[in-house]
Amino acid sequence: MSGLLDRRLRAQAAAIAAGEADPAELLEATLERIEQRNPALNAIVATFPEQSREMLAAAPAGPLHGVPIVIKDEWPLPWRAQRFGAAEMLAPSAPGESGPYRALRDAGATIVGVGNMHELGAGSTGNVSVYGPARNPWNTERCPGGSSSGPAAAVAARLVAGAVGADGVGSIRYPAAYCGLTGLKPTFGRSAMEGHHMAAVSTTIVSGPLCADAADCRLLGSVLFGEELVAGDLGRLRIGVVRDLVSEDVAPEVRVACENAIEALREETGAEVREIELADLDPAALATVLIANTEGLSGLSPSRLNDLDPELSPIGRGLLKYRMLLPAAASVKAHQVRALMRQRVAAAFEDVDLIAWPTVPAVAPPLEAPLVELPSGTLTADQANVRGGALANLTGIPAVNVPVGLSDGLPIGLQLQAAWGRDELLLDAAEALERANGRRWVDSLPPLARAAETTEA
């Protein structure tokens, strides 16, 4: 059964559908693997074997029948309230059925665990959580990325083959990049979001898949979208590149890997690479952060802030209080910037099919000090990462991280962005890039999984 655990999501689903694998055995083997590997990672913060077995027993025939999946601590389950990675989440939280839960259940999947996440979804590193930090399987002293830290670490360490994350300001793509995974941030509104505690107010958050490769993201994404993400013909692809901080103020090894990947994609598909103008990306990133933060203000009041759970991290408490000091004029301006950038992005996609730049400007930083060294100097990982991650959330367009290299044993990711509704194109392009690289990066295993494979064999 160990072999099936290490296979792709689609291979697990196909083996079960063909009667070649027993889903009950796969579930038990997955739970056993979580028990073995998770203590080094803290990727999964809750398992519930009884409910998982009940879910499997009642599972309908579907595209994920019997396949174990992890879901981020951002949605409730019928038997467990979400905690949002925090001692106190400042929003109603109770057990229940969320959109992603229903989508997984109706597809026949088995939810085997809840993935850790950065406290309150407020960080790109995953080093702060009420459960303690999740760890990167490529180097357990490094950040796994956030806020979908646990789902990413779980898939990278092959605890499961697929996980559901959420992306409000890059929160699927950052951990995908740090952990060497393919992670899709869907077009806004296209994937299941019901039951999220901010579903009614958020204009940035979407659910999305984290998997080893694009074909698995297509399968899990189709379930979350409620429609098949059909593979298509890339045709004569036009790839847009931007000469700006987002692509130039990056660590040299990241820049080289991403430029090589764009060239490989060009060669593989016969694409044309064009330089495009996309001004004001820095203000756009700030606007995204302001919008995401002010949308979360509805649960805040001075009295509430004076009565925060002491187990909430000092960083979390301080940032929540600082939100109250953000000027309303900046929030209004942020929405004007959103309108401006949506128009610019729409204009850009008249000339190109994809916009490509590094997902994050440096490899995963240390858990203890999540700082990154860039040509411009030392920045916090959050400051640096938001430059490349925010635009898709601000404008609503889809984006995907594709693994394109390793540096010092840590993954490098290229981000591809497409026009609204062209999520399928992103997956087609990601698959083309995998082919161009001979699947070298999507098939790489982190040391933790490699060592465990040997031990378990």
Add this chain to the structure above:
Amino acid sequence: MEVSSRADEFIPAGLASFGIEADEIELAVIGAAHGMFWPPILELLELDTSGAAPERSPDLSGPPVTT
């Protein structure tokens, strides 16, 4: 005046105006956040967005609707 010295007044005054209490660690976090966010917020406020046609309740699942 430097941002840091303005923050010395802005942060405690702002919190006090809301009646929000903060301990030393929280104040340090808020100070760091303010130092990081405030200069770009001031730049953002000066950004010329007059070229952007406003979108009322934009549908973020699609491109902007031009009228």
